[in-house]
Amino acid sequence: MSLDEAIRLRDPSRLPSRRDEDWRWTDLRGLLRTVPEPSQRLEPGELGVGPFDGLEGEAILVANGAGPEDLRIVADESRTVILRNVSRGDGAHASRLRIEVAAGGRLTLLESHEGGGAGLSLLGIDLSLGEGASCERLVLSDLDPESVAVVELDVRLSARTRFAQTLMTTGARRQRLETRVRHPGQGAEVRLDGAYVLRDRRHADLTTSVRHEGPDGRTEQLTRGIVDDQARAVFQGRITVQEGADGADARMAHNALILSDRAEVDARPELEIYADDVACAHGATVGALDEDVLFYMRQRGLPEAEARSLLAASFLGEVLDRVEAPVPVEYLRAWLAARLDAGI
């Protein structure tokens, strides 16, 4: 199975399916009988504004799969990059971007996934961080309800690096945001957070896997989400601590609120530990808004819808409290508030 090959060769038998263990809740082969034709070229002039417009930073555009293939942050340089991944129409496309942050460099990557039409898209990103480098990746994804979209990030860290990300999504017809991290330990730190707000029949799959390969690494993870109507969320978080990766510290939490009895959350947190002296914990909860709390809030005068969105906003807001970039986080907050104002 390879989505990239399936798109390039227009071969539906190569689409990931429920028979692939890691894709069992995000079956693409069962969904798409055929792979759509290659997408048309998109003119940059047609693309409107992105959610991070207005922030300072270097703009990079991937339009229906066409865009730059390499991005380099040289040693000790500090840069903000605004990456828009825009898809239109009902075609299929796949692209790959390599990002290299040299030793001591700092990258703030503000990434958006927009449009999608009724097409199928894949964006793969390879990110490597040289010694002492850091990257914070903030993602806003708002796709069309008919689109099928996958974003994969492969991260390679070096000693004393820091990689942090916060994914925020409203899902798609079927969407997967996957993050794979090779963690060398040696003082490197990873934060993999996410928040989703899914309504109607939307689907979002947040899959992460972190492999601790050397001693003394830290990983922390907080994913929170809300599903309503007939939406479906998938959370798969795997942390592997290899033999020799002693002293690893890994914490993972996933908490979801289900607001409708036809909505669904499938969660699979996994810790595999083959090393010694490791501190690992995971916690997972799936629940509903507390009716007694809602009544208490309404007794104070809040209309039900407002009480619900206040609770939802504070529940998801804890994810934003962990974002480091001070100005972009306000964009994330506003984005979330707008998604919740639409009613919970």
Next chain:
Amino acid sequence: MLSLRDLRVRVGEREILKGLTLDVPSGEVHAIMGPNGAGKSTLSYVLTGRPGYEVTGGAAELDGVDLLGLEANARAAQGLFLSFQYPLEIPGVPALTFIRAAMNAQRKARGEAEISAPDFLKQARVCASDLKIDFDMLKRPLNVGFSGGEKKRMEVFQMAMLSPRFMILDETDSGLDIDALRIVSDGVNALRGPGRSMLVITHYQRLLDYIRPDRVHVLADGRIAASGGPELALELEREGYDKYARAA
């Protein structure tokens, strides 16, 4: 002000209020006492519109407005406030954020303008200092991790901020230490006045030494079994509820 006529309420299959009639005129404070399980909290919940309480008969009006036909939040906007016997925790929402949202929602429902941030903070500082509440506590998520007594104090703080005209205090004294009881009672007394009434539910005469009621009622087995002046509370303290026990 508050007028209840032959109110009958069921929870599930069980009838809890069995024809309760009560009048609390404007400006008065009435106490309700009664044995555990008599239906006192049920009365406070049904008046404030908690889901799950089925009114099978009777009427409840606040200044002529039918309460039972209104949503819980609309009743609050009418000026009805309940100090909960067991206040709830609101995770992640700082007390001040919550109270300001509640205040503005009530104002909006009444067609009034929102309160400005400086005016709100000024009022919060005054109320907090009257009730000896540490202002930093108001920045924490409401009631989360607060002690039983702190939660009760926060109820009265919210009441002072929202300035309702009909207040139901459901065992607001339980869990308060001796000093807190006095401070909270002073806070409650400051809210007394013309055009404002209260229903004070309590098990203890001691609260009524601080908050002097105009009338005292005994609620037993879903009805008002007796009414009298403040001396009735003293009599109950001496004699208990034996004589109001279900006379089959």
